[in-house]
Amino acid sequence: MLIRSLSRYGCIATLLLLIVAGCSSIYTTDYDELYGSAEVTDRNIDWSEFQGRAKRGHVSFIHDVKPILDSRCVACHACNDAPCQQKLTSYEGIDRGASKARVYEAARLSSADPTRLFIDAKTTQEWRDKGFYPILNERIESAEADLMGSLLFRVLNQKFINPLSDHGGTPKPLPDTFDLSLDRSQQCPTIEEFDYYETQKPLWGMPFGLPGLNTKELSTINQWLAEGAKFDPLPSISKQAHQAVIEWEAFFNTPSLKQQLVSRYIYEHLFLGHIRFDTNPKREFFRLVRSYTPPGKAIEEIPTVRPYDPPGVDQVYYRLRPVKSTIVDKTHLVYALNDARMNRFKHLFLAPNYTVESLPSYDPEQASNPFTTFAAIPAKSRYTFLLDEAQYFIGGFIKGPVCRGQIALNVIDDQFWTLFLNPESDTISNDTGFITQQAENLRLPAASEDTLSPIDIWFRFANAQKDYRKAKNKYLDARYKSGIENSLDNIWSGRNTNLLDASNNPVANDNAALTIFRHYDSATVVKGLVGREPKTVWVLDYPIFERIHYLLVAGFNVYGNAGHQLSTRLYMDYLRMESENNFLDFLPSSQRKPVRDSWYKGTHNSMISYFDKPLAGSERETRIAYQTEDSKTELLGYIENHLSPLDLSDRLNRCDKKPCTPTQLEGVEKRVFPEVQRLASITGTQLNIIPELVYLIIEPSNTTESAISYSLIHNRAHSNISYLLDEDSRLEPENDTLTVTPYYVGSYPNFYFHVNEARLADFVDQLSAIHTPEDEESFIQEFGVRRTDSRFWAINDWLNQDYLNQEPINAGWFDLSRYENK
Template sequence: MPTDDPSGNAAPITPLSSTNTVANPGHQATTQAAAPPVTVPTGTATEIVQHRCMVCHGCYDAPCQLKLEAQAGLERGASKDLVYNGGRLIEANMTRLFDDALTERGWRKKGFYPVLDKEQPERGVMYRLLELKQAHPLPTDGPMPEGFDFSLARDQQCPRQDEFDSYAEDKPLWGMPYGLPGLNPEQHRTLTSWLDDGAPAPALATLPAAQQQLVTDWETFLNGDTPKQRLMARYVYEHLFLASLYLEAGEQPVWFRLVRSRSEPGKPLDLIATRRPYDDPGVKRVYYRLQRMPVQALAKIHMPYRFDQARMDWYRGLFLEPAYEVPSLPGYEREVASNPFKTFVDIPLPSRYRFLLEEARFTIMNFIKGPVCRGQIALNVIDDHFWVVFADPERMDMDVDARFLSSEMDKMRLPTPATGTVIDLFSWSRYAKAHEKYQRARSRFIRKRSQQGERLTLDSVWDGDGNNANASLTIFRHFDTASVEMGLLGAVPKTAWVIDYPLLERIHYLLVAGFDVYGAVSHQLESRLYMDFLRMEGEFNFLLFMPAEQRLPMWDYWYRDAPKGAREHFIERNALVSETTDIKYETDNPKAELLLALRERIHGAKAAKFDYKRPEDKDIAAQLAAIEAEVGAHNSFMPDVSFVNVIGPQRDRFYTLISNSAHSNIAQLFREDKRRLPAEDSMSIVRGFIGAYPNYFFQVEVKELPQFASAIAALGSADDYRKFRARYGVARNASWFWRFADKAHARYQWLDPVEFGLFDLNRYNGY
């Protein structure tokens, strides 16, 4: 039996609906003889909140800051203040759930107001929003009613309890879920009964004794007394503070996070909450603790990281067994703490690089998902589709590299706000000049080593040691969000990066550890501008593998119409004309030749998990391949991320269609639309799911796939797309909308329970 399980095991069969029929009036209904697993848990109040409310209310972009991924967010309530505010001149007070206030009273002092009414539950905002939707349901036929605004920049409506009557009178269709079908009667009764009972928190399952012992072992390990142990623990914490830690895999993993505490292991946690993980904790001795997180995973911020005994043993071998000394522990002065090359100079460079490299997808994912739930300006610094590979640690002369980094560490400092105001922008020139000096020194370093006969070969790229699929990554940008996956997915991209230790470390400290979503506009701009340097460095590293005479033409193509300064920054200051490679190319397209060779050579680069070209689905694969092969403006009409359910007798598959927007260059901060090149737009297709924010759902019968593919290729206007969407799409107000969403969630969780997180529907197209 065909299956979506990469292991080849057959999926359990559960129908999409009670009749096992896809109810889409755009095409003829089809009975599914072999539907995928759809045992959707939406029976308890907690499950209903997760699958109907949390899918829009999570992360920093939760409407009205009402975050529902945990009971603590519901009790905190809502706020009219915006986290994402591009015009903020001074940094904002932070409102991080679980960090910046720990009690309901504390959140009230920060301006949050309740959405529950414990005295009269039926008067609570959440209760009344649910009732409003029941009284005024969306029409299930035809277009969405006028008046809805689904843009991320919409004016948020956050009524307090005493404002609700006016809200309901003005916007009767704006009950919850907003702009989506309401709860079915049974779900509504369950949820309102729960609210009538005071919305009690679900009980946390008791941690098994073996896992509790592992928590104790980890806290003991991370709080050793020697300088070497303490420096290791600080390095680990500053790189894992956003991780969703799990001690063992399972259908329902238990999640933890690594935090700093004033209290030692064995005592109640006394959380230290600072703006950045390297800020001064204000205590003489920091303790690193594991805090259990009573949350439902959200795909857009979920970054699982295994924290078992094998990991602990690896850390011991990586950081504690090598013979090195830590004469004194570094402090938390801003100029030191924000520069990892200074803070952790005593830890051997091979240990630091291996730590980041062995979990490279997680390392990069921190930048992609980390503190940003939306960021068009932050993310327009990267192309819509590119590949990433890494310098092989066994082919690097670590001693030589360490001496070079030691001599240049002052030039590698990253933008760190001093005042939290626009005044910080005046320091930009200092960072730019320091970076320029570093690049000049690096250029001389590369030329010298090339002249000494140290040339690049295929072996200079890490192959994953034959067993680690983190050795190659694909990054997709979806306008203001992005995804990173293991393997080299899609067609050969326009650009590629080669990342070494200095670049990988700076990406983390600039865009993760040092990035503040509550920061002033000056901080956002500085981070964006500096990331230009880091992107160009990764591209430059790749160009060093190309024939010398093709590097500058290739660079010019990547930076068409870019300002002179952006185009010449690396051309003038780097060793692009040095003979740096010993690779003998046999074609006139060395970029594709190298990348395809690496896809054959690097472990896991073919990414079988996402490969839709499987023998059992060859008829489906042929049609999907036709869509992927067609580059052109027709792709610009498709959503950034679409989930497509292909159905038929004995068939039920999910695929993701990713629209890649082309640009003449990405070296400029604003006016992105002026640099668009729709004629070069492409489509990438994978089996399963990529992307935390689906923009649209499509349902297609196997026999209709040829017409589906032809219709995409024929798109030439917004009206064409509307007709296409009406035939194959699932509108926001479709009566079967939730069945499709539940089915996608169930399939995703079944495929990978550790990676699974609920999708966010805030970017679902408003049709």
């Protein structure tokens, strides 16, 4: 119990603290009078002090407290959208505290000062100077002050004395007094304001809208707080990683102009990632950063907002900085550096015969345009670099700060496939001269983010896009004088990038085909052609791929004003339509406009006028000979065969030939496959009860077997996705589909279902038969895991551990901020 765990400080005193905590809503506490004025204190202890405290039975932050914070608090308090900017993923975040300012602010008229942990301030006092306030006691050191002066204690204890009702063991939705919306008004009380907050929102203790910590968990954290909330020393990086860092920093900082340009290019593409080395422990990651200091000295990261912003010094050094925070899935982008990658970089960027006579400027107009900045590097090398890890680079805009909220995401369909033009045969992606010549037409809006006029944004770049398409068509007309252009060989199959396996045999790159899912206000990219045949398909070439990265990753400023965010969103419309047009070019010319029109039902002609002209008239014909009237489906079948030996079959969602059950399945997975496939076949309004992203746990009837999980992705159909607002009016729920995968998709689950194998058929039957709100309530009550469910944390823990077991390198903690209140 809580009182026994704090016996060293006296049971009576502890009981009094709980009474004061329970009654604090009646009084306003003068903390300065009780515990003295606040002052930042150093909580870090060295190894000697840590060992001494351990011998005396003190709680360890790393071994005892951090696992609780990771499993109960990091689910919401981890990233840019952490409520009150309170990050609990590291001791630096805990010590920094909270802020009333928001990172995501759609109506911001001017850019905000960045507040990136580890980057924009180096000390806790510097964070105080930036307006952050403590969640730990910063007054006199005593058990009473360390508890009562700590916001962390107060919000956890608030939930402890005001638990969510379990309604007699029958979970019910939370009352409407809980605002769980993504952009809800935040409540960010300081310790001095907490008494009033607790009075007004007694049920809003932490974890917010979820069951509280159990007695053991709460006791552990409270004991740590009462002992002064000291932070253990972090272990050093592994010996293997240390050696790899030396080798890679030497490579990146080779002084030749050619190498400096290449290192800048690589850095501007990897700065968001979590770097790992094959030789080091699985969960050890690094960030590639620009530093004022050279290798061998302590890293002093250059705190620019964008990776290409002027560094303010003549010489920058590329360094590998350890990732100290808890790994959360929504920001976890893994990129491997190893001997094969080193050879690959040398082959792509250093072996080609080109010279670099001077380094490019960091002037914003030039630096924001990669086609100008890196014109010296062959375009094919840049494109192949992107293709090698296409999922990673597409994942940059999905797991980066740009991908948040409905308006940011409604620029893409809920499910579509992404393919790439062949770097060996696509003339434009190979022609460095043509791309450099078109650099001005390919410019991006990041360099000028001050405008707030969407009309100005639209037409300013529409004209440049129009000029680029004219130049592109003229270029291709000259290249294909016969009027015949694309064949299947123009689609990258993944077989021609010189990748080798451990035995030095050529292997196909499984990045050649990707599926992107939108989950209303978040998204996911996975390898393969997953799900049913999508409405739209993208085919990227180098200019599109590079612009996506510089628009949504390198050039996006999450602290920027409304004009910058709006221009980013609108420009992405062009890249989507251009990607779709690349796919349409493989269809018979007579079918392109009808197919395109089916994707954009209900749009004004002006909306697509800049892209419509190439689809009408006597355009270049495809080399593919079609046998049916359904050219799109036929083409996708050809493409799937073309991409072999990659296994792109999806027998669960897309069974073209019987039998459908994969031969490699065994045990419970094999037994439930027919029912899970039946679940995946449900379409239309029957899916209304299924949120965008759901995890389903199936408990086997045979208790000697382990439970299994599936991701259920609700793909909402749209008449078109051409407008920023009023998305609901363009939904077509009768055309909705469900994609089911035996692996984890997404970072933000919206709901969990828990079903015994013996009831799985009932689960599918009841879902198929839902017609009324009463049917929905019965279905959720029987199979759902509500926020108020006493099983919630046990089920959440199992899912996170199962994900880690499946993906020991790529897994991170799931985010619960989108979990619905059903």
